Amino acid sequence: xxxxxxxxxxxxxxxxxxxxxxxxxxxxxxxxxxxxxxxxxxxxxxxxxxxxxxxxxxxxxxxxxxxxxxxxxxxxxxxxxxxxxxxxxxxxxxxxxxxxxxxxxxxxxxxxxxxxxxxxxxxxxxxxxxxxxxxxxxxxxxxxxxxxxxxxxxxxxxxxxxxxxxxxxxxxxxxxxxxxxxxxxxxxxxxxxxxxxxxxxxxxxxxxxxxxxxxxxxxxxxxxxxxxxxxxxxxxxxxxxxxxxxxxxxxxxxxxxxxxxxxxxxxxxxxxxxxxxxxxxxxxxxxxxxxxxxxxxxxxxxxxxxxxxxxxxxxxxxxxxxxxxxxxxxxxxxxxxxxxxxxxxxxxxxxxxxxxxxxxxxxxxxxxxxxxxxxxxxxxxxxxxxxxxxxxxxxxxxxxxxxxxxxxxxxxxxxxxxxxxxxxxxxxxxxxxxxxxxxxxxxxxxxxxxxx
Ligand SMILES: Cc1cc2nc3c(=O)[nH]c(=O)nc-3n(C[C@H](O)[C@H](O)[C@H](O)COP(=O)(O)OP(=O)(O)OC[C@H]3O[C@@H](n4cnc5c(N)ncnc54)[C@H](O)[C@@H]3O)c2cc1C
Numbered sequence: 001x002x003x004x005x006x007x008x009x010x011x012x013x014x015x016x017x018x019x020x021x022x023x024x025x026x027x028x029x030x031x032x033x034x035x036x037x038x039x040x041x042x043x044x045x046x047x048x049x050x051x052x053x054x055x056x057x058x059x060x061x062x063x064x065x066x067x068x069x070x071x072x073x074x075x076x077x078x079x080x081x082x083x084x085x086x087x088x089x090x091x092x093x094x095x096x097x098x099x100x101x102x103x104x105x106x107x108x109x110x111x112x113x114x115x116x117x118x119x120x121x122x123x124x125x126x127x128x129x130x131x132x133x134x135x136x137x138x139x140x141x142x143x144x145x146x147x148x149x150x151x152x153x154x155x156x157x158x159x160x161x162x163x164x165x166x167x168x169x170x171x172x173x174x175x176x177x178x179x180x181x182x183x184x185x186x187x188x189x190x191x192x193x194x195x196x197x198x199x200x201x202x203x204x205x206x207x208x209x210x211x212x213x214x215x216x217x218x219x220x221x222x223x224x225x226x227x228x229x230x231x232x233x234x235x236x237x238x239x240x241x242x243x244x245x246x247x248x249x250x251x252x253x254x255x256x257x258x259x260x261x262x263x264x265x266x267x268x269x270x271x272x273x274x275x276x277x278x279x280x281x282x283x284x285x286x287x288x289x290x291x292x293x294x295x296x297x298x299x300x301x302x303x304x305x306x307x308x309x310x311x312x313x314x315x316x317x318x319x320x321x322x323x324x325x326x327x328x329x330x331x332x333x334x335x336x337x338x339x340x341x342x343x344x345x346x347x348x349x350x351x352x353x354x355x356x357x358x359x360x361x362x363x364x365x366x367x368x369x370x371x372x373x374x375x376x377x378x379x380x381x382x383x384x385x386x387x388x389x390x391x392x393x394x395x396x397x398x399x400x401x402x403x404x405x406x407x408x409x410x411x412x413x414x415x416x417x418x419x420x421x422x423x424x425x426x427x428x429x430x431x432x433x434x435x436x437x438x439x440x441x442x443x444x445x446x447x448x449x450x451x452x
Contacts, residue, residue, distance in 0.1 A: 034110075038067040041368055042126060042135040044116055044304075046072035046100045047080075048354045049336030050141035052361025057368060058109040064372055068109035071128065075100055075113045078164055081354065081419055082432070084204060086167035088174075088211040089219070089444030093164055095431035098424040116142065119307040121329065137331045137368045140308065141361065144337035144352060147298035147315065152274040154199075158295040161204060172448045173292050174212065175220075179448075180291075182226050192289040194231045197280050199272050200297030201238035202245065203389050206255060208296065209236045209264050210392035217263065218393065219444050234264050235288065237280065239271040239297070246351065247387060251397040254407045258391045272297075299352060301338045308332065313340050317349065322379040324364050333367065335360035341380060356382055388415045 034040075043054045054070040061068075076097035085091040104111040114128035119140070125132045146160040159173060160166050174196065181193040196216075198209045213234045221229060236243070236259070243259075243266065244252050259266060267282075274281040279289040301316035310326040311319040317340035318326060324339065326332045336357035340349040350356050359382045367377045386400035388411070396411035398404075406414060416436065423429045438444070 034067045035065055038065045039136045039372060040134060041066060041068050041137045041139065042133055043068065043070045043139040043141060044072075044119075044126065045141035045143055045302075045336070045338075046070050046074075046077050046111070047141060047143045047336060047357065049143075049357035049361040049364075050139065051077055051100075051103065052358045053139045053141060053333075053335065053365040054109045054361075055103070055107050056362050056365025058107045060366065060369055062369075064369070066372070069133065070100065070104065070109055070111045071114055071116060071126070071133065072100060072111075073113070073115040074164075075111070076164075077103070077424060079423055079428070080162075081422070083161060083164070083167045084208040084211055085435075086164065087161060087170035087208060088215045089171055089446055090211060090215075090439050091432055091435045092445060093168055093449070095428045095435060096167075096423075097164055098428055102425075116304055119304055121307070121309060121332065124331075135331075137371070138333070139361075139364050139368065140305070140332065140334045140338055141336045141357070142302035142304055142338050144299035144301055145303065146295060147300040148295065149298065151272065154272075154275045154295055157275045157277050158199070158293040160295055161208060162299075168449050170208075170292075170294060171445070172450055174215070175446060175448045177291050178216075178220055178224050178227065181231075182224050188289065190231065192279060193291045194227065195233045195235065195279075195288065195290040196292045196294070197235045197237060197288055197290040198294045198296060199237050199275075199280065200295065201236045201243035201266065201268075202296060202298070203247075203387075205236055205238070205296040206243055206259065207390050208294065209234055210259055210262060210390065210395075213259075213262050213264050214392040215444055219442060220446065223446070235267060235290075236264055237267045237270050237272055237282070237288075239269070241268050243268070244389060247389070247397070248399045248405060251399055251405055251407065255389065255391055255397045258395050258407075262392060299337065305334070305338050308334065313349070315340075323367050323377040324360055324380060325367075325377075330371065333364040335364050343380075343382070350382065355385065388418060390415050 043050045054068055057068045076099055079096045082091055082096055086093050100111050114130040116128050118127040125134045148154045159170050177193045181190050184190045198205045216232050242252055243256055271283040272280050273283045275293050280293055281287055305316055305318050308318050308326055318334050320334050320339045320341050324333045324335055337352040342349050360380055363380045370377050388398045390396045394409050394412050396415040398406040398411040398414050
């Protein structure tokens with residue numbers, strides 16, 4: 001009783017001090033941190049694009065009365081390039097998540113954890129699950145979602161790899177499949193449990209497939225003596241005639257050979273037209289029994305982009321001009337996976353990737369400041385540096401500046417060096433380094449992360 005009274009006292013003191021407290025979804029108080037005359041810049045999404053925009057705005061403002069508010073449904077920034085390693089036990093989930101409030105405090109912008117529900121362009125406000133947020137300038141960086149291409153029941157019966165929860169979910173499903181196979185006597189059911197199908201052999205599918213095969217064959221088999229190596233199948237099913245569309249031909253050939261040598265079954269020219277709980281149906285009528293189907297076949301813009309004016313592509317991305325504004329709305333900038341930006345001289349929009357989102361975040365941030373100062377805006381500048389795709393243990397394909405091509409162990413070192421360097425936060429860098437060291441010694445995270 002005494003403890004309860006002390007608790008109530010502390011809570012009232014916090015409330016009186018104007019501390020923000022979220023109790024079962026309701027916001028009790030908002031701190032009066034913002035001057036009433038400030039220009040309100042709202043950045044939606046704390047991924048690669050949004051973090052870059054908020055940082056630029058906060059660090060390059062120069063005496064302007066500016067309130068920079070970053071909004072995201074989660075309070076951490078996710079480092080997606082190594083998310084597949086969370087799914088395959090190579091990296092601890094916490095090590096790919098960086099706290100946004102830490103960055104906000106250090107760089108000088110505000111953060112609000114809310115889910116955006118609607119963008120009301122006419123009234124210049126964003127509706128969230130915590131109420132409406134008015135804006136003078138809006139930077140939209142809400143990223144993309146998995147594209148299921150309207151194919152039957154795919155969403156219901158397959159796993160995806162976009163969020164940290166997805167990464168943990170895949171890891172749990174793989175481990176569950178092995179636990180169930182361990183006690184399963186029926187050969188058909190056992191076959192489905194030990195067949196892992198990844199649909200879509202883009203960069204994510206290739207990295208996930210290679211690493212999953214390594215996890216199963218080099219780590220988990222030792223722990224499940226009832227499972228024979230020949231029972232385990234990892235399949236990469238791709239609709240077109242090659243893996244990693246857009247990557248250099250010779251490197252694609254090398255990657256395909258490496259994966260096949262590793263034992264990944266690659267099915268090219270095999271569109272999938274249905275996914276059921278028992279497995280996958282291909283367009284040519286084949287049924288592949290599988291208890292674990294992971295869909296990495298494509299992305300489309302966040303559905304909230306539909307609220308914005310302007311022309312949208314088939315993938316839902318909205319066209320922006322070379323300064324990243326939505327045509328006819330000079331105070332709205334769209335960046336990253338949500339935007340379709342065509343560089344001068346190009347025919348197709350830039351692809352959806354992290355370096356482009358970061359570059360666009362910088363440009364959008366600077367352009368808001370230019371607009372406030374009455375200066376001319378600047379176009380997006382982006383120079384393609386290269387691409388790196390990991391092929392599991394000790395192997396990767398790397399292409400730099402369209403000229404340098406590296407494969408094998410050296411490629412793997414380069415892959416690790418680049419992503420180690422790009423990881424946000426020293427704590428995460430050291431954590432990943434430790435995870436990788438354990439991985440080299442043959443240990444991965446193999447707990448099903450689930451609380452009863
Ligand atoms: C598994 C995987 C691997 C990848 N590997 C690479 C790679 O190796 N190299 C590379 O360059 N790119 C890679 N990418 C692509 C890269 O992650 C994206 O291109 C990049 O993140 C796009 O940045 P963005 O800011 O547009 O969106 P994101 O970084 O996706 O950020 C969007 C943010 O919006 C938030 N959000 C979404 N909806 C709402 C809502 N309704 N309310 C509030 N917040 C919301 C999300 O929580 C998220 O924080 C990978 C992507 C994935 C999924």
